[in-house]
Amino acid sequence: MRTRITERLWSGPVRRLCRSRSVILGYHGVTRSAPWLDLSRLQVSPARFRAHVELLLEAGFQFVTVAELARLAGGGTPPPGYAALSFDDGMRNNYTVALPILQEHGIRATVYVSIDLIGGTSPWIDPRSSERMLDERELQALVAAGWELGGHTVSHPDLSQLDYETCRHEIEAGKTALEQIGGVRVETFAYPFGRYGPTAVRAVRDSGLLAAVTTGSGSWNRYELTRAMIGAADPMPVVLLKLSDSYEPLLRLPPLASLRSASKQLRRRLQAQRQRMAA
DSSP states (O other), X not given: OHHHHHHHHHHHHHHHHHHHOOEEEEESEEXXXXXXXXXXXXXXXXXXXXXXXXXXHHHTOEEEOHHHHHHHHTTSOOOSSEEEXXXXXXXTHIIIIIHHHHHTTTOOOEEEEOGGGTTSOOTTSOTTSOOOBOOHHHHHXXXXXXXXEEEOOSSOOOGGGSOXXXXXXXXXXXXXXXXXXXXSOOOEEEOGGGOOOXXXXXXXXXXXXXXXXXXXXXXXXXXXXXXEEOOTTOOHHHHHXXXXXXXXXXXXXXXXXXXXXXXXXXXXXXXXXXXXXXO
């Protein structure tokens, strides 16, 4: 009932969005997670994820992978009415929770995988959580289901802080390892933390990748594709602002920029405290 009410409230704005543009959505995990175990609020509940997908479907969006959307865009703005779903880091619940929901509607997605995290745990989720990362067998199962595997480096560094050669190594070594695991060509890339600069963009391009996605600060430039990153705490108005590329400009206004900075600093302190306690 709650999902149907949500659809009635937001179906009009989402239909208008579908007529005007295409979108790339970014998630991390899809599961029910206690806030104190997920301080960065990376994991969206299954009910909320399903509501997002069904709203986009009802509005008329056609679902494609990120690589398919990049080809439709051809280096420019893609035609309106397409949606690509993506997941960063490679959480196991992408396979156990998100995949079954998407299979109900015949939707394929893109998962961006950091090689060093495969089969392990997320550095950003409390170790007391039962959440794990995808292993090689699960990645292969996603490929068999039609999902795209995308590059996300080897060790998930901040590429904006690295020199060109180090960026190239992280990108190309990650791409090669993922291709060997999945038995498919890796064509697109996601910048870890959404952080990059001209050096990282050049390294992605020179690595032979088709396109790369950002975390909201991009454009339709092939190597800075704009992407709406959806978090656990995002209400539907915020989701719509992100999908229309209106959210980041708002956050740059002084009062909101200060609030966002304070929130990030608090989360970093809490995560550092958690890591000290776990050591």
